Amino acid sequence: MAEEELGLKAELVEEGEEELVSIHFSDYLKNASSIRHKPWKLHNQDLRDGYVHLRKGKFARLLQEALRQRIEEELPLEVNEAILEQLSDEIESVVEGVERLRETIQKESYGEFSLDYMPPCMLDLLTKTQQGVNVPHMGRFALTAFLSHVGLDADDILQLFRASSDFKESIASYQVHHILGDISGTRYTPPSCSTMQTYGICLKDKSCERVGSPRYYYFRKQRRAERQSGRQAPPPETEAETEAETEEGEKEVAEDA
Ligand code: SF4
Incomplete structure (x- = not known):
């Protein structure tokens, strides 16, 4: 799935008692670049011969990111008039909700007017x-x-x-x-x-x-x-x-x- 759907080629490698996931550094950069935390910077990774070695939990987080990017790339999806009409009530309520939220956030973030x-x-x-x-x-x-x-x-x-x-x-x-x-x-x-x-x-x-x-x-x-x-x-x-x-x-x- 990772390779076919997300273009992320990964291999399991034995590391003592543990199994790590090895991916090419270019795949790592492509998917980790939007994760801003320092521990995700390339120079903080276990990098050997062009491959980054990740614990499974960290690789799962990287997969999540790859999936998010893939979904975003496919948006917006084409929606025809019939679907729009069927969902019109839901769309209206989402738009109203977002607008209310926007106003609330805007007011709160501006602080008290003085x-x-x-x-x-x-x-x-x-x-x-x-x-x-x-x-x-x-x-x-x-x-x-x-x-x-x-x-x-x-x-x-x-x-x-x-x-x-x-x-x-x-x-x-x-x-x-x-x-x-x-x-x-x-x-x-x-x-x-x-x-x-x-x-x-x-x-x-x-x-x-x-x-x-x-x-x-x-x-x-x-x-x-x-x-x-x-x-x-x-x-x-x-x-x-x-x-x-x-x-x-x-x-x-x-x-x-
Ligand atoms: S008085 Fe002039 S310089 Fe001061 S904030 Fe207003 S426009 Fe800017």
Whole structure:
């Protein structure tokens, strides 16, 4: 089965009292590369003359991985209309379940929303919106997209906007749902700092050092505040941001020491 179905050629070899499974290192790499744990790295294996020798339990895990890859390669399977219709109730309930789960995970992983983490640009836009001061279209868009990407849903965002004296429920509701992707299916990403600067709505101050986007600013501040609590905010968006965060973290640890 391993060889015919999974293309994994294996042989049993006697090793004292034990029987090991011997496979070519290329087969090992092909199937073990998706297993991230250190003990699975090639240099940690019993490698002799191009063959990896595995205990049976470990080989069984490798088979599992080969099978998973094989199933994934064959997906998606073609499903005709008749089958889709027969399963329509089940499909609907799975889609709804996944959507509910997605929302729950999203809310939990964002952590508690707090104005304390807001960057100066977004705080200014929110304050102006709530005071009924005219905010340019790009500002309204940036604020809404930003709020949705730090964990607020459409109702939460509308609740914040309702404080404005010129709040119009139907217009605001349409705009918010549109930006969140409920109408078009496209959820808009909040702009980066450079785009905010281009539109003249960046209010950069010292706290913005090494920040590439308002969203990153928010999560960096949140992570700092929650570092002790064990809660996890979403990871940085880019490699540069990850590097910046690591350096920031190291600096903080050094300062704390
Ligand atoms: S630098 Fe970025 S986060 Fe800071 S105010 Fe400007 S746009 Fe906002």
